[in-house]
Amino acid sequence: MTALLKQIFNFLKLLNSDTGTNQLASGLSLGMILGFAPFISIQTFAVFAIIFIFRVQIGAAFLAAFFFKFVAFMFDGPAHHLGKAVLETESLKPLFTTMYNMPLVPMTRFNNSIVMGSMIVSILLLPFAFFAFKALILKYRATVVARFKGTKFWKAFTATKLYNWYCTYDNLYG
Incomplete structure (x- = not known):
């Protein structure tokens, strides 16, 4: 459970960062x-390869996989x-017969x-999900983060020694 909370806090930190x-x-x-695919399969390894080869946020992928695993169970019927x-x-x-006889x-x-239905749905939803997540991230940064940084609480908190210590620690150790 603590690993999940750590991933959530790291994701929130990423959302608030640049x-x-x-x-x-x-x-x-x-x-x-990853959430719609079976846990150990070729699809999972292919997505991991894409995540590790290209510049993709790994923590966001793992957190989304965790939550979409639960969503996938709800859509098993359709x-x-x-x-x-x-x-x-x-x-x-004939195509499926040929594919089944491949190594x-x-x-x-x-x-x-x-598995076939889930992969079709996830691949069809991929571009829409990308643009929806991008729009939501931009909207979150423009409204929530900007509003929170304008509050008196945030300004008072950034003036404390604890915040300065945290910034120094974060710069040194990430």
Whole structure:
């Protein structure tokens, strides 16, 4: 539980910092895919590769994956129906047969209707989630952070020695 709270506090710190909105939004979006994907699968390793190769906020991805894992359970019914419809499409059966006979592709568990439906939904939602998260981050920084930094409490707190000590500690040790 403390690891989760630490991730939440680090994420709030990132939201309030000058970290790029693209890195945070892409981390949240890729975390959505991680949340909808099975835990140990080729899809998960591919998303991890994208996270580690490109400039993506890892903490945001892990936090989003944690929360989207719970959302994915709520959408198992619709994902099952969507995946079943795709898997039972007659014109795609030769493709699925070929894919199943390939060396690593069956490890994606694409033949499971819930996995197929969840991956279709998460990949289709990826661009919309990215732009929605980016807009929400910008709106949060423009309204909440700006309003909070304008309060008398924040101005009084930044004048204390405790805040100066924290800034020095944060600059030295991150």
